[in-house]
Every structure is written in C-alpha cells, then in structure tokens.
Amino acid sequence: MLLEQVIIYTGVLLFCALVVFFYLRKEKKNSQIVEAKIEQAKQDGIHEPVSLYPAINLDTCIKSGACVEACPEKDIIGIMHGRGTLIKASSCVGHGACFHACPVEAISLVIGTAKRGVDLPHVNEYYESNVPGIYIAGELGGMGLIKNSVEQGQKAVENIVNSGLKKGASEYDLIIVGAGPAGIAASLMAKKLGLNFLTLEQDSLGGTVFNFPRSKVVMTAPMDLPLHGKVKLFDTSKQELLDLWTSVMDKNNITVRERTKVESIQPEGNGFVVFTNKEEEFRTQTVLLAIGRRGSPRKLGIPGEQLEKVAYRLLEPEIIFNKKVIVVGGGDSAVEAALSLADENEVVLSYRKDAFSRIKPKNREKLNYAIGNEKLEVIYSSNLVEIFPDKVDLKTKTGRHKILQNDLVYIFAGGELPTQFLKKAGVQITKRFGYTMRKYG
16 A cells, blocks of 8 residues: 555656656747847847837746737747746837736836937826826827827827816817827817817828828727727728728718918917917817827938938838839838838838847848848948939948939938927926836726
8 A cells, every 4th residue: 555655656756747847848948949039139139129118027027928928019028037038129019918918017118228218298197298288198108009099099088078177168178289099089089078179180180100101000909999989900001090090080070180280389378379380370278289209200411302302201102113212211111111112113221220120020021031032222331411313322331432323212210209399388308218108097
C-alpha cells in the first residue's frame, strides 16, 4: 500500500515537473522571440514612442497577455520573462484596446516621454478648458483615434447640458468648431438634446479624415453614433466612413458650414463671439473645439514652394498617372500617398531621417514590398531645398545636391498646433512629459 502511494506521488511529481519544464521552455522561447522583435524595432527606429502609447505598471501586471491579444496593431506589446513590455511603441495609434482588455488595469495611456514633451491644452474631466464655457474634444486634447474622438464629442455635449446651460439665452447655445469625428458626434448629440447649435468647418465634412487618401483604412473598431446607434465597421475605407457620416447628418437635417474658418473667439458677457474668415459674427453661450492638432499644414519655407504643382494633401490619387512625383515626409500620410501613386507614376519618397520611425506596421510592410519590387524609390537623410517648374533640388546627408525631374510635389510635414488661436481665446497650453491620458466618461 505504501509502495503504491509512493509510485502515485512520484508519478504526480514527475508529471508536474514535466508541465513546469515545458511551460518554462515555452516561456523562454517566447521571450527570445520578443527580445528579437525589440532588437529589430530598435534597428528600425520604432521602439521608442512618438505619440500616445501604453505604459505598463509591472507591480500590478499579472502577465495575462490579454493586452497582447486585444491590440489589432500587433507587436506593440509583448510578454518577455513573464513581464509585459513594449516592442514597437511608435506604432501605437492610441485606441486603448490594451487598456480595456487588462483585467487588473495595469495599463495607462501616456503621451510624451521624460525627454520629449507634447503641447496639450488644459482640459478637465468634463472636457472643459481653463476658460469656462470653452470645451475641447478629440485629437486636440491628445486622443486622436476616431472611436475615442466620437466618444469624447458626444460626452462633451452631454457635460455642457449638465453644467446648467440655459437654452435660448444667446443666439446659439453651442458652436462646434470642426466637423471631424468629434465634431460630427457632437453635432448629433446636440441635435438629440435639442440645442440650438452651429457647426463650422474650415474644410469639408470629415475634417482630417476628408484629407486622407481615398483608399485609406480609417476604422478598426465599432463605435456608437448619437441618433444612429452602434456602427460595426472594420477595415473601413475613408469613403465608406464619409458616406455614413453624410447620410446620418442628412437624415437628421444637420448642416455643416463648410469652408468657414474660425479666426478668433472672444468673451462677451456670459458667452462668446465667434469671428470667421467670412467676416461673420456668431454669439453663443458655449464653444466646443474639435479642430484636431494639425491646424494649418506645416510648410518647408523653401524657394518654389508657392508653385501650383505643390500640394499638402492628396485626395484623388487614382486620377494621377504618368507623372514624376516627389513625396516629402516620414509619417503614415506621406507613405500612404507615395504608395497610392506608385502603380501609375514614377514616385520618389524623401525623408529627412535615415529610417521610418512612426508608421503603422501595415504601411511598413507595404512600403518594404514596394521598395523590393522597385515600385518607388526612397531617399533617406534628404531634404527638399528648392522647387522648380520642371525639377526639384534634394540635399542629401553628405551635403550633395541631387536634381530630379519633377511634375508634382506633395509635402506631408505635419501641421502647426493652433497655439496662437488657442492662446488668443485664453486657453492655456502646457508641454507635458510622460502625461497619463484619462479616458473620461
């Protein structure tokens, strides 16, 4: 009897030992894979964060791997030696899927690092700035993903109503500046709550999304739209999303004043006066800024930049063919523009650094494929220094000048944060280092 028990216990111990052995071996192998990915990410210049990214509290983390599985971008986070770790931090797009998936809330969304600060306006938990009555939602406040911007737009309007707004006390109860994702959601919520409101957009319906290349995928998660309900769209193109927004706005009789840029916002009594580029004045109790962070396109300030062949956005790449094109920039917009033009044109992509450090994994794969198949040329460590009617002058890292025959120039150098506009309205802006973003509401 005793011998049988010894044999049974020994067998159980051996089985447990084998389970532990194979588990540890698998964990070691997985850790080695993650280590290799981190080293590759460092070589590619995409290991360090450049915008919103997940910060992992290792004291709280239980290493469940739920964050890894939840992230649709893949390889942003990995598990190494039983700990959550960042792999390709600069590829994070800030949708917060990892944040929601973590069972112990060990993940925070952070913008800026200890060395690299990011300019952000002051916004409280109700999306109100330091100026009472001026609210901010969406990309301008640091949360740029479409789903997050939609949520913030509608929450901000709910907070405006709950703050004690007296309907009809001014020409408008609310003026919404910007008709991107946050502005559209805010307009729908304002309509739902019976506000007398006006939506102004300096460009066209869709805001920043309107300026994406037509084929760009812009949705990766479902969202709720006021007066419409849940929208379950995955891998959705820009045009599909714009068609949806247009349909919902039309169905609810909401008109956006397009091509109307707000020049300034001035306090008056218990509200504000909003001045536009069309010499119009609108009086309102409250203002919601949903204008994004880009503001006006950043220009290079070089000779020839004023020529007609120079543009800062690409709307219809399919109508451009048999042209010699140079695209300037190192972000997703520049890469996507170059890729969309590569099949029918001779395309050169110029980037001032020696590696792309802030593009999405899918764009990196497509770009590497295009380069490998000689569909386009990338000139690293180069700067466009002058533009001529039929050519351009590129200055390389060595100081040499490279003259290229050219028909079209597309510059994607980002946009200027509308700092002066915000400061004139009294909104405070602070450079934040490693600032934890709160997902309000």
